[in-house]
Amino acid sequence: MSIINEPEDLLGMALSNVLTPSLSDEKFLKKTKDWKRTIVLEVIGLYPITLTFNNSEITIVYEEKPKYHLKISITLEALLDIAEGRLGLISAFLRRKVKLKKIYRIFTIFKFRSILFSAIKKA
Amino acid sequence: MTTIKESKFFEKINREKVLNELIKIFGKNNVSNKPHDLFPYSYDMTESTPHMPDFVVIPENVDQIVLIVKFCSEYHIPIVPYVSGNNVGGLTIPEEGGIMLDVGKKMNKVVHVHESMMYAILEPGVTFGQLSKYLEKHHPQLKYAYAFAPPYASVVANVLLSGLTNLSCTYGGMADWINGLEVVLSNGEVVRTGSCFLSKEFKEDNWFVRYPIPDLSGLFICWQGMTGIVTKCAVQLWPKKEYNGRFLGVIYGHDTLGEVLRELGRTECCEDVSAINSELLKYTWGKIRPEKFEKEPDYAALISISGQTKELYQAKLKHVKAVYSKIQEKFNQEALFIDFDSFSKLAGDEILMYVDLPSVLTPLFEWDGLTWVGSYANPDNLGPLLKKCYDLFQKYEMEPILFTKSMKASHYCIFRPITRYKKETEEEKVAELQHELLEVMLDYDCVPYKTPLWMTDIIKKRCDQNWVELLKKIKHTMDPNRIFNPGRWGL
Numbered sequence: 001m002s003i004i005n006e007p008e009d010l011l012g013m014a015l016s017n018v019l020t021p022s023l024s025d026e027k028f029l030k031k032t033k034d035w036k037r038t039i040v041l042e043v044i045g046l047y048p049i050t051l052t053f054n055n056s057e058i059t060i061v062y063e064e065k066p067k068y069h070l071k072i073s074i075t076l077e078a079l080l081d082i083a084e085g086r087l088g089l090i091s092a093f094l095r096r097k098v099k100l101k102k103i104y105r106i107f108t109i110f111k112f113r114s115i116l117f118s119a120i121k122k123a
Numbered sequence: 124m125t126t127i128k129e130s131k132f133f134e135k136i137n138r139e140k141v142l143n144e145l146i147k148i149f150g151k152n153n154v155s156n157k158p159h160d161l162f163p164y165s166y167d168m169t170e171s172t173p174h175m176p177d178f179v180v181i182p183e184n185v186d187q188i189v190l191i192v193k194f195c196s197e198y199h200i201p202i203v204p205y206v207s208g209n210n211v212g213g214l215t216i217p218e219e220g221g222i223m224l225d226v227g228k229k230m231n232k233v234v235h236v237h238e239s240m241m242y243a244i245l246e247p248g249v250t251f252g253q254l255s256k257y258l259e260k261h262h263p264q265l266k267y268a269y270a271f272a273p274p275y276a277s278v279v280a281n282v283l284l285s286g287l288t289n290l291s292c293t294y295g296g297m298a299d300w301i302n303g304l305e306v307v308l309s310n311g312e313v314v315r316t317g318s319c320f321l322s323k324e325f326k327e328d329n330w331f332v333r334y335p336i337p338d339l340s341g342l343f344i345c346w347q348g349m350t351g352i353v354t355k356c357a358v359q360l361w362p363k364k365e366y367n368g369r370f371l372g373v374i375y376g377h378d379t380l381g382e383v384l385r386e387l388g389r390t391e392c393c394e395d396v397s398a399i400n401s402e403l404l405k406y407t408w409g410k411i412r413p414e415k416f417e418k419e420p421d422y423a424a425l426i427s428i429s430g431q432t433k434e435l436y437q438a439k440l441k442h443v444k445a446v447y448s449k450i451q452e453k454f455n456q457e458a459l460f461i462d463f464d465s466f467s468k469l470a471g472d473e474i475l476m477y478v479d480l481p482s483v484l485t486p487l488f489e490w491d492g493l494t495w496v497g498s499y500a501n502p503d504n505l506g507p508l509l510k511k512c513y514d515l516f517q518k519y520e521m522e523p524i525l526f527t528k529s530m531k532a533s534h535y536c537i538f539r540p541i542t543r544y545k546k547e548t549e550e551e552k553v554a555e556l557q558h559e560l561l562e563v564m565l566d567y568d569c570v571p572y573k574t575p576l577w578m579t580d581i582i583k584k585r586c587d588q589n590w591v592e593l594l595k596k597i598k599h600t601m602d603p604n605r606i607f608n609p610g611r612w613g614l
Binding site: 008009010013014015017018044045046047062076077079080081083084120 | 373401404405408410413414416418419420456457458459461462465466468469470471
């Protein structure tokens with residue numbers, strides 16, 4: 001598995017930095033295998049980026065792609081709190097620290113949470 | 124290219140006689156005139172023109188320095204004090220040849236730490252890393268500070284040039300922390316300044332304050348080694364605090380940063396408030412000349428807060444956050460103020476290099492050239508100053524690196540546009556950029572520090588001419604034979 005582009009923006013670079021150590025991890029690979037999803041991640045007060053998972057490849061781009069499976073808007077504080085285990089995703093959502101678009105894609109939400117936050121913990 | 128010119132003083136005394144005298148004073152193993160030994164002393168990392176010295180000596184005590192100063196005075200031989208080789212602005216490049224006095228190798232003792240009066244008497248070779256380790260081991264309740272420089276940088280050299288530290292937002296520039304000095308004058312006399320002047324002999328326990336006597340220490344501070352050789356310096360230490368936190372503020376806009384820096388400094392709750400432009404963060408991840416995207420923040424503010432008790436620490440943090448939020452609200456921006464250590468989980472451990480002390484900012488050393496126009500600046504001017512200097516980097520197609528720091532509760536701030544470059548191909552362009560940066564900074568009342576020669580030439584043309592005349596008179600009085608680092612400030 002690989003990140004096929006080199007992001008040039010701060011958020012993209014930070015996420016690439018977080019995901020890279022997990023790319024050779026078997027558990028991580030299992031989670032992302034056969035997964036084809038486009039997810040917009042917007043850090044409130046900063047800007048949105050789009051992560052595209054396509055089987056064994058991830059691309060991270062500096063833009064909000066109009067067609068996505070899920071859009072997560074999150075405060076930077078909440079992102080870090082979730083990553084450090086101080087806050088759960090559901091609890092952040094209930095406290096309005098996270099907003100979700102296409103919320104009905106519940107499996108995508110949980111899978112992305114698992115992918116991203118396990119990578120952050122590993123990094 | 125390093126230049127080699129026959130030094131003028133050889134008209135008065137031949138090279139062999141000088142060498143013999145130096146060997147007599149310092150011993151054969153502490154003297155050299157071999158080109159391969161001299162070369163490292165001929166240059167620094169900036170665009171300043173290199174020049175070879177004629178000799179290098181390694182003193183181990185004040186008596187040897189007295190002898191060399193008397194000898195050099197007689198034959199008008201230049202002496203350039205040198206410590207750890209971490210120099211900028213050509214400060215230790217021997218413009219007129221002569222003798223490099225390398226005090227870093229053997230005059231590097233912590234002479235005394237006065238625990239209750241919180242000061243340390245240091246020899247010039249003591250480094251920040253060394254002092255920190257010494258205090259941790261012997262005086263764990265006390266701390267000094269770190270400069271925005273590697274741990275092997277000299278404390279005394281930075282103090283004498285009034286450098287900045289990680290505690291400057293509270294305590295100001297390092298020269299403000301000097302309690303007293305021991306200096307060898309041009310006639311070989313040894314003088315002590317500050318409260319230690321009261322005893323005829325050297326005592327360890329009376330170096331606790333610089334005033335209320337005439338401030339003779341000022342004759343040697345920021346003089347770039349032109350008025351005497353400092354052999355001891357008493358610096359103030361500070362009590363260690365139990366609760367410490369470091370935070371990151373995300374900033375959009377030059378004006379916002381100016382206000383954040385000034386107002387957070389004024390809270391008197393922060394040990395440190397500094398900021399770097401976001402491109403510098405990208406260099407951390409190895410990016411060379413990256414694009415800056417429109418929606419990316421312009422700056423990252425780095426904020427340190429400490430407190431003796433948890434309650435005090437939390438109260439300071441609360442107040443700082445409130446002030447920060449109010450400013451961001453004024454500029455219609457989200458107040459992004461986060462714990463730096465948590466942020467490093469997302470951004471990677473490399474990012475900690477900006478807050479972990481001592482600072483070793485590896486991105487600055489990407490190539491062999493590194494230079495800056497460092498200055499003390501008026502915080503009110505910071506917004507437009509940042510913009511103009513940022514635009515100049517764009518004009519010259521150079522990577523912008525902008526560093527700024529609130530000093531002494533924002534009575535002033537540090538503003539430092541930094542250029543990393545390839546010496547072989549970019550030196551000319553960088554020199555032009557430096558000149559333009561300086562002109563803009565002087566227009567905004569910035570006061571440059573650690574000034575190279577080209578810079579002092581420009582400053583002298585623009586400044587109060589009576590100030591220049593007084594400078595010349597003092598230099599002539601202190602050093603009539605022009606032996607101490609001659610050529611600095613064109614004197």
